[in-house]
Structures are given as structure tokens and as C-alpha cells.
Amino acid sequence: MKTVGVVFGGKSPEHDVSIISAQSIVSNMDRNVYAPVLFPMNREGQLFRGDGGFEFLKSGTGEDILPVSFDELKKMDVIFPVLHGPFGEDGTIQGLFEMMGIPYVGSGVESCALNMHKGLFRDVFAVKGIAQPHYRYFSRVDKTASLKEIRQTLALPLFVKPCRGGSSIGISRVDTIDKLEEAVETAFRYDDCVIVEEGIDITEELEVAVLGRPGRLTVAGPGGLIAGDIFYSYDDKYVNKRTRFQIPVEDLPAEVLSGIRKLAATAFAVTNCFGLARVDFLFNRNSGYLALNEINTMPGFTDISMYTKLMMTTGMSFSELVSALLDLAFQRGR
Ligand SMILES: Nc1ncnc2c1ncn2[C@@H]1O[C@H](COP(=O)(O)OP(=O)(O)O)[C@@H](O)[C@H]1O
Ligand SMILES: [Mg+2]
Structure with a gap:
């Protein structure tokens, strides 16, 4: 029998989706081989352990719930990080598992970090010749110059996104150029890096x-x-x-x-x-x-x-x- 630490919830806006994903995974785990141990993480990123983990994240109380240090994960044979979005799907928690030398499900640190960043993975796909929308990404210091270049080089409609997000949060479709700056400011509320892409028909x-x-x-x-x-x-x-x-x-x-x-x-x-x-x-x-x-x-x-x-x-x-x-x-x- 192998113990499986199921880490779910977490700091990202996809906290609730993560709970539902984790419930499905736990209820479909082969109990002849694997024994799941629930590690709910609250929205502040604090880790807990206990059988009532699902109720705990939904209602604030649950059976046998204890706050634990991340060290507790070391006792598991393997970790299933059922976390979506930033602080879960972006290489941060994967780095912790690497430090601890504990096996975990899914992609490693650099792949998670790369695929979380809509600007960086586009650079990689560009080098590899994979078809994708024209794009430009920038931080606040480069905003003015980038907007100028975007107006000259990218065709409407545009999609404006926080570079590291998910669930379409902070994303706008821009159909007239006078709405571009507002959309960029919306995206900056979620990340300090913003990407603007040409909309594909x-x-x-x-x-x-x-x-x-x-x-x-x-x-x-x-x-x-x-x-x-x-x-x-x-x-x-x-x-x-x-x-x-x-x-x-x-x-x-x-x-x-x-x-x-x-x-x-x-x-x-x-x-x-x-x-x-x-x-x-x-x-x-x-x-x-x-x-x-x-x-x-x-x-x-x-x-x-x-x-x-x-x-x-x-x-x-x-x-x-x-x-x-x-x-x-x-x-x-x-
Ligand atoms: N360049 C684009 N052209 C056309 N539609 C787009 C483009 N980029 C995003 N979209 C639309 O916006 C949605 C969310 O964008 P996406 O990059 O997938 O963000 P998220 O990571 O939040 O899912 C897509 O599923 C698609 O409907
Ligand atoms: Mg998407």
C-alpha cells in the first residue's frame, strides 16, 4: 500500500475548482494499492491535514483537521498536487517537492513555470515554429513603448491577458483600439506582466x-x-x-x-x-x-x-x- 498525499485548494483563484478535482481523484483512487491522505490548503496558502479536508475548505470546519508544516508531506510515498493556476500549477510547489526528494504527479518545475507564463511559452513555440497568434508581452516599465508598437503591428481584435493566470480571469477582448489601454490596466491588476495577442478568427x-x-x-x-x-x-x-x-x-x-x-x-x-x-x-x-x-x-x-x-x-x-x-x-x- 502506498500513501498518496493529495494537496488541493490553495492560493489561486481556481481554489474551488481544485476541490472538485481532488474529490473526483480521491473517490476514483484504487484503494487496493493507494491510501489517500488529504492535505487541504486554504486561500492564504496554509497547509492542513485531515479526513474532513473537503468540508474544511468549504465550511471552515472538518473532522480531525490539524494545521501542519510542509514537512509533513515528506511522510507520503507520493504527492498528487491537485492545484490549478498560480502557486500550484506554476512550479512553485513542485520546487518544494524537488527539495524534499519526494515523487509527485505531473510536470516538473521548469515545465510548469514555462507553461504558466503566456509570454515565455509563446517565445519557445516561436523558436520551434509552432503556429500561434502574433503577440507582445511587457511589464509596466515598457507599457508606453509596447502599446505604441502594438497599435502599429497587431491587428484587431486583440486579446489582453495577465501573463500568469487561468480561468480567463483578467482577460479582455478588445475590438476598438481606444479600449486597449483600459484592458491592459485590467490585466495588470492580476499580474505585473501582460500579453497582448492578435485575435484569431x-x-x-x-x-x-x-x-x-x-x-x-x-x-x-x-x-x-x-x-x-x-x-x-x-x-x-x-x-x-x-x-x-x-x-x-x-x-x-x-x-x-x-x-x-x-x-x-x-x-x-x-x-x-x-x-x-x-x-x-x-x-x-x-x-x-x-x-x-x-x-x-x-x-x-x-x-x-x-x-x-x-x-x-x-x-x-x-x-x-x-x-x-x-x-x-x-x-x-x-
Ligand atoms: N489569440 C486569441 N484569439 C482568439 N481567441 C482567444 C485568443 N486568446 C484567447 N482567446 C479566447 O480566450 C479564452 C481564454 O484564453 P486563455 O489564453 O486560454 O486563458 P486561460 O489560461 O485563462 O484559459 C480562450 O479559451 C479563447 O476563447
Ligand atoms: Mg485557456
Whole structure:
């Protein structure tokens, strides 16, 4: 029997999504092999331990809850960091596990940090020749010069985003140039680095699920979505839920679908992902244009999430998926 420290909640705005992901993972864990131990983390980043971890984060009280130091994680055989967004999916907590020498699920420090930063991963994809929107990213000191250049070189509509975010928080679509600066200020409320991208004329977004390690990847999908809002916004994701999903996409030529899967595997490899990732694309089915949008190193992980649903299309059960990820954690570096 192996003990699995499940760390969830955390400091990011995706705290609530993380709780639901962790509940799904724990309820699908093979108890013949793995014994889960809950480590809820509150919104201040304080770590606790206890069986009532889910209730604790939702209501503030829970059975046998104790505040613990991060050292407590060392007692586990493996950690499953079910944390989305900053301070969880960005290499920070992965660095702690590396320091402790404890196996953990998912990508390592540099891959998490790179894929969290919408400016830096675009630089890497540019070098590797992967199609993506034209972009420019900048900090506050470079704002004036950057805006001037953006007005001259990028075509409307524009997407303005905090470089390190998630769940579409702080993102605006700009259709007239006089709205650009306001959108940039909105994004600066969430990060000290902002990226402006040319908006791609899309018919839908495609998401591919990747599981495994270099040379031994399972690639599933793509799944498709058509946003209910003017883009796939926070409201669309969690409030109105007007998005239309197609999981998996079947009404495209087989060679197009396999080309997308191949590109997802390439993107996974060039950013040094490990274990799992969801690779997201912007797609126009009329022109066939496909651009890489982003890679999520800890995608939403509930039984209705795109990542898990796509993996199930390969014939794998949720519980087999969790076991595969835990098994991979022990293979890192080998
Ligand atoms: N360059 C772009 N062109 C067209 N739509 C975009 C572009 N960038 C982002 N979007 C839209 O905004 C959404 C959120 O952007 P994304 O970069 O995925 O941020 P997050 O990390 O918060 O999910 C996308 O799912 C898509 O609907
Ligand atoms: Mg996204």
C-alpha cells in the first residue's frame, strides 16, 4: 500500500475548482494499492491535514483537521498536487517537492513555470515554429513603448491577458483600439506582466489530452468547444455554462484529427511536460488554420472535465487514469 498525499485548494483563484478535482481523484483512487491522505490548503496558502479536508475548505470546519508544516508531506510515498493556476500549477510547489526528494504527479518545475507564463511559452513555440497568434508581452516599465508598437503591428481584435493566470480571469477582448489601454490596466491588476495577442478568427476551440512520458504518450481527442460568450470567458466556464461541447470531435477528416494530436504531442515534448497536460488550440474549420493557444499542466480533473472525458474515450477508466499518473510519478528521472 502506498500513501498518496493529495494537496488541493490553495492560493489561486481556481481554489474551488481544485476541490472538485481532488474529490473526483480521491473517490476514483484504487484503494487496493493507494491510501489517500488529504492535505487541504486554504486561500492564504496554509497547509492542513485531515479526513474532513473537503468540508474544511468549504465550511471552515472538518473532522480531525490539524494545521501542519510542509514537512509533513515528506511522510507520503507520493504527492498528487491537485492545484490549478498560480502557486500550484506554476512550479512553485513542485520546487518544494524537488527539495524534499519526494515523487509527485505531473510536470516538473521548469515545465510548469514555462507553461504558466503566456509570454515565455509563446517565445519557445516561436523558436520551434509552432503556429500561434502574433503577440507582445511587457511589464509596466515598457507599457508606453509596447502599446505604441502594438497599435502599429497587431491587428484587431486583440486579446489582453495577465501573463500568469487561468480561468480567463483578467482577460479582455478588445475590438476598438481606444479600449486597449483600459484592458491592459485590467490585466495588470492580476499580474505585473501582460500579453497582448492578435485575435484569431475561430469557429471553435480544440483541446487534446496527453498522458505519459516522452516516447510513451497516450494522446486523446481533440474535444471541441464553441464558447457561449464572445470568447470562452470566466462566466462561460463557471457561471452561465453556455458553452457547446463535442467530446471527442468526430466530424473532421481523420488526417486532420491525427495532425492535431501529433502537434499536441510535439508541444508537450518541447515544453518538457511530464505525466499529463491538456493542450489547447484555436481552430477555424473553414480555413483549416490551427494555432496553439496554451498548455495546462494540471487541467480540470472532475468526471465532467475535458481532460478526463477525453482519456475515457481511449477505453481507460477514471481509476486506471489516476493509477497511471501515480505510477508515472515514480518513473520521473528514470
Ligand atoms: N489569440 C486569441 N484569439 C482568439 N481567441 C482567444 C485568443 N486568446 C484567447 N482567446 C479566447 O480566450 C479564452 C481564454 O484564453 P486563455 O489564453 O486560454 O486563458 P486561460 O489560461 O485563462 O484559459 C480562450 O479559451 C479563447 O476563447
Ligand atoms: Mg485557456
